[in-house]
Amino acid sequence: MKTALVLFISSALFTGIIGTAYWFVAHEPAGTMLLGFMTAALLVVAAYMIFAERDADLYADRKDATMPDAAGEHVGTYVTHSPAPFWIGVALTGVMLGFVVSPAAAGVGILALLFLGALMIVRSR
Amino acid sequence: MSAIAEPRVTAPERHDILSWITTTDHKRIGVLYMATTLMFMAVAGLLAVAIRTQLARPGSELISPHGYNQIFTLHGTAMIFLVIAPFALGLANYLVPLQVGAPDMAFPRLNATSYWMFLFGGLTVFAGAASNEGAASAGWTSYAPLSEITISTGLGQDFWIVGLAMVSVASIMTAVNFVTTTFIHRAPGMTMWRIPIFTWEMVATSLLIFMAFPSLTATLLLLFVDRRLGGHVFDPSFGGSPILYQHLFWFFGHPEVYVLILPYFGVVSEVISTFSGRPLFGYTGMVLAAFAIAGLSMGVWAHHMFTTGAVNNPFFAFVSFLIAVPTGIKFFNWICTMWGGSIRYTAAMLYAVGFLMNFLLGGVTGVMVASPPLDFQAQDSYFVVAHFHYTIGGGSMFALFAAIYYWWPKIYGWRLDERLGKINFWLTFVGFNVTFLPMFFMGVFGMPRRIYTYSGEGALPLLNLVATAGAYLMLLAAVVFVANIVISARRRDPAGDNPWHGYTLEWATSSPPPEHNFHRLPPIRSARPLFNIEHPEADQS
Numbered sequence: 001m002k003t004a005l006v007l008f009i010s011s012a013l014f015t016g017i018i019g020t021a022y023w024f025v026a027h028e029p030a031g032t033m034l035l036g037f038m039t040a041a042l043l044v045v046a047a048y049m050i051f052a053e054r055d056a057d058l059y060a061d062r063k064d065a066t067m068p069d070a071a072g073e074h075v076g077t078y079v080t081h082s083p084a085p086f087w088i089g090v091a092l093t094g095v096m097l098g099f100v101v102s103p104a105a106a107g108v109g110i111l112a113l114l115f116l117g118a119l120m121i122v123r124s125r
Numbered sequence: 126m127s128a129i130a131e132p133r134v135t136a137p138e139r140h141d142i143l144s145w146i147t148t149t150d151h152k153r154i155g156v157l158y159m160a161t162t163l164m165f166m167a168v169a170g171l172l173a174v175a176i177r178t179q180l181a182r183p184g185s186e187l188i189s190p191h192g193y194n195q196i197f198t199l200h201g202t203a204m205i206f207l208v209i210a211p212f213a214l215g216l217a218n219y220l221v222p223l224q225v226g227a228p229d230m231a232f233p234r235l236n237a238t239s240y241w242m243f244l245f246g247g248l249t250v251f252a253g254a255a256s257n258e259g260a261a262s263a264g265w266t267s268y269a270p271l272s273e274i275t276i277s278t279g280l281g282q283d284f285w286i287v288g289l290a291m292v293s294v295a296s297i298m299t300a301v302n303f304v305t306t307t308f309i310h311r312a313p314g315m316t317m318w319r320i321p322i323f324t325w326e327m328v329a330t331s332l333l334i335f336m337a338f339p340s341l342t343a344t345l346l347l348l349f350v351d352r353r354l355g356g357h358v359f360d361p362s363f364g365g366s367p368i369l370y371q372h373l374f375w376f377f378g379h380p381e382v383y384v385l386i387l388p389y390f391g392v393v394s395e396v397i398s399t400f401s402g403r404p405l406f407g408y409t410g411m412v413l414a415a416f417a418i419a420g421l422s423m424g425v426w427a428h429h430m431f432t433t434g435a436v437n438n439p440f441f442a443f444v445s446f447l448i449a450v451p452t453g454i455k456f457f458n459w460i461c462t463m464w465g466g467s468i469r470y471t472a473a474m475l476y477a478v479g480f481l482m483n484f485l486l487g488g489v490t491g492v493m494v495a496s497p498p499l500d501f502q503a504q505d506s507y508f509v510v511a512h513f514h515y516t517i518g519g520g521s522m523f524a525l526f527a528a529i530y531y532w533w534p535k536i537y538g539w540r541l542d543e544r545l546g547k548i549n550f551w552l553t554f555v556g557f558n559v560t561f562l563p564m565f566f567m568g569v570f571g572m573p574r575r576i577y578t579y580s581g582e583g584a585l586p587l588l589n590l591v592a593t594a595g596a597y598l599m600l601l602a603a604v605v606f607v608a609n610i611v612i613s614a615r616r617r618d619p620a621g622d623n624p625w626h627g628y629t630l631e632w633a634t635s636s637p638p639p640e641h642n643f644h645r646l647p648p649i650r651s652a653r654p655l656f657n658i659e660h661p662e663a664d665q666s
Contacts, residue, residue: 003317004308011332011420018424018444026437030372031427038336038423060225060311067646069313080640081139081147082234089241093249096287099353100280 001056005049012042087116149233150640151222154240156536158215161244162208168251169203170603172196177560177596180589183581193577194262195281199251201265202285205385206292207247209521213388214243214299216528217327219536221303223631224321226312226649228641231305239295239302246291253284261285264575266378267348269359269370274352283352286345293342300331300338312630314649321629321652322398322411326391329415330384336423337380344373368435375426383422385517386484387415389524390455393477396527397459399627400474401466404653407458414451414458421448431500438497445495452488456481471625472546476527479554483519487512490565505575508568514561526553526606534620538636542616545609552602559595563588628653 019035022028059065091112098106145153175196179188188196218236222229230236254260258279263272272282307320307328348370350356357363359370398405405411424444427436459481468474490512494500503509526549534540567588572579579585623632633655634643650657657663 001308007328007332007416011416014420015336015423022424022437022440025440028372028436030369031376034340034372034376035423041335058309058311059313060315061317063314063316063650065313066648067313079233080150081144082149082237083147085149085234085237086146086241088238089245092242092291093245096246096291097249097284099349100283100287 001049001053001058001061005046008042008046008049012039012046015039015042084116084120088113091116149229149237151218151230151233151236152536152638152642154236155215155217155219157240158218158243159212161240161247162212162215165203165207165247166212167603169200169208170600172200172203174596174600176200177593179577180579181593182590183579183586185578188577190577191259191262194264194575195254195260197575198261198264198267198285199254202250202261202289203247204517205265205381206289207243207250209385209517209525210296210381211243211292212525213327213330213385213521214296216392216532217303217323217330217388218299220532220631221306221324221327222310223634223638223642224324224629225307225310226315226630226643226646227306227310228643230302231310232302235298236302239298242291242295242298246288246295249288249291250285251288253279253281253288256280256284266374268374269348269351269365269367270361272348272352273360275360283349286349286352290342290345290349293338293345296334297338297342300334303327303331304335312646312649315630318409318412319649319652321391322394322405322408323388323391323629325412326387326394326415329419330387332416333380333384333387333419333422337377337384340373341377341381344370344377347373368430368433371430371433372427375429379426379429380419380422382516383418385521387419389480389521389528390415392524392528392531393459393480394462395627395629396473396477396531397462399531399625400469400471400477401463402469402626403462403466404628404656405458406461406464407454408652410454411458414454417451418448421451425495428495428500431497432504442495442497446492449488449492456485471530472541472543472550473527473530473625475547475550475554476523476530479550480520480523480527483515483523483557487515487517487520491516503568505573506568507564507572507574510574511561511564511568514564518561519557523553523557526550531625532631534624535631535636535638538620539613539617540620540624541613542609542618545605545612549602549605549609552598552605556595556598556600556602559598560592561595563592563595567592623655628656630654 015035016039019032019039022035023032026032059069062069091109094109094112095106096109098104098109145157148154148157175188176193179185179193218230221227251260256279258281260281261267261272261277261284262279263277263282267282267285270276307324308317311317311320347356347358351358351360351365357365359365359367361367394405394411421444425441425448428441428445430436431438431441470478490508494503494509494512503512530541530546567585570584570588572585579589620636622634622636624636625632629652630646630649631638633647647654647658
């Protein structure tokens with residue numbers, strides 16, 4: 001995680017420096033704001049890593065780790081199929097097309113999304 | 126080899142159509158992405174042939190001006206948003222978990238949702254062609270006020286906006302998945318400085334998508350507000366600013382160029398290393414160069430706006446020039462990897478070498494147009510068309526085919542025919558250069574881009590005719606590629622698990638891999654774990 005943290009902090013530092021230099025050179029608000037937002041977004045991720053993941057101990061980060069080191073009782077349960085993504089895609093398309101051709105289609109799409117969301121919450125319990 | 130417990134799955138592997146629609150397996154989603162993008166590429170390629178046919182001679186009436194505008198808009202949009210970038214996302218979907226030793230992507234359902242949003246978004250863009258005034262016709266950049274409702278009155282532009290908004294959000298979701306998978310789901314011993322170069326390039330690409338694509342989504346939203354909800358954000362007659370549109374668009378648009386190329390830098394690095402029989406020269410330098418390119422690319426957006434007179438040209442020229450440094454490092458490292466190696470000129474390697482030659486020309490002309498005095502001459506001319514196609518067509522597209530020939534045996538378990546592959550390469554290489562090299566001269570002779578006809582005087586008619594002949598040669602190359610797939614599919618020449626003698630982790634599993642990728646993982650002690658198994662006596666540092 002250390003490398004990932006360095007990556008986000010150095011990226012934020014870089015965009016912060018570029019943004020500051022850009023403001024003083026160009027006095028142009030749109031680009032400065034965009035670079036500022038980007039710096040802030042990178043800092044949010046870096047802050048999450050510092051405060052929420054600081055105790056994370058990944059086997060992947062140990063140079064001499066082996067597979068049995070990381071293997072517990074079982075590796076995990078994986079879902080290989082789910083109908084939800086396809087129907088979410090269909091519903092979202094309905095919503096987006098609804099904004100162009102018919103508000104009714106957007107309404108149906110939004111209802112479908114709400115239904116799918118509720119269904120996924122119920123099934124996850 | 127160390128044993129690892131086999132993951133439990135909820136159901137046995139299925140192969141019916143429903144199982145493809147409901148799949149959350151990263152490999153199947155990767156295949157769906159790549160197949161979809163190749164379909165879009167076929168359509169966009171045919172549109173390009175239509176463009177070249179129209180321009181084969183001056184004064185042609187084959188296509189109407191409005192039809193021509195729609196065709197080049199759809200061609201550009203499809204190639205950039207629906208082909209080159211998403212193919213890399215599909216390839217990475219397939220490869221990143223395999224290369225880092227993960228059983229799947231971090232968020233499988235989100236991954237599948239991203240694919241369906243991409244597919245439906247792409248179809249929505251094309252669906253605009255069936256609307257009242259046809260498809261969008263304001264170019265792939267859709268500058269305001271050209272794309273405003275007062276000029277582009279048809280629904281096609283709205284289909285374009287909502288379709289691309291879906292593609293944009295889908296790309297951001299996929300980028301989240303790649304970064305999380307790479308950071309969190311690596312196999313034990315696969316430290317960050319041991320992950321393969323392709324995966325590193327995808328991390329850099331994902332960071333770029335994080336930073337740049339929200340700007341695209343916001344721009345599309347604001348344009349939609351202008352068009353359908355009575356806004357005037359970009360409308361100068363009500364105090365809006367078309368320059369703001371260009372700032373917002375290019376803040377996405379230039380990093381997008383590197384989203385289109387960075388994954389393919391990774392492909393070329395892997396292919397050159399394998400077929401030169403040598404480890405990648407300067408692994409650390411290559412990784413740092415990728416991030417330097419990604420970082421710098423966020424500070425160059427307004428070099429597309431030099432001629433507006435509304436941006437600080439020296440600042441953007443300086444940062445643009447700087448990008449040549451890390452790109453040069455990559456070039457030197459590729460050449461040094463090949464230097465002294467026992468090179469095998471397979472179809473994949475030929476495409477990688479073709480990439481180097483074409484991209485060099487694209488890159489050098491990129492440095493030229495990064496200079497404001499030269500850019501003022503080349504702006505909106507065919508010189509820029511040639512430059513752009515040499516980077517994305519001659520660069521990314523060549524690497525795309527290198528990737529297909531290289532990883533096809535892993536994905537399907539059988540090889541593509543090498544002889545047909547080489548014919549495919551030479552037709553593409555010659556066709557590409559015959560098409561796009563004359564365009565530099567067309568630009569110098571003053572031919573503006575995005576026009577449906579041109580003057581019959583001077584060298585332009587001959588140059589255009591040559592370019593059109595090259596386009597048909599590339600069409601022939603595409604036919605050979607399809608024939609290769611059909612013939613090879615009938616023959617099904619077994620490839621084995623590691624046909625090219627690769628050393629990264631994806632070659633350690635069967636071809637095609639099992640549902641959760643690895644029954645066993647080898648110990649990972651370097652960036653080339655399979656090399657360590659073959660040569661345990663070698664220094665593993």
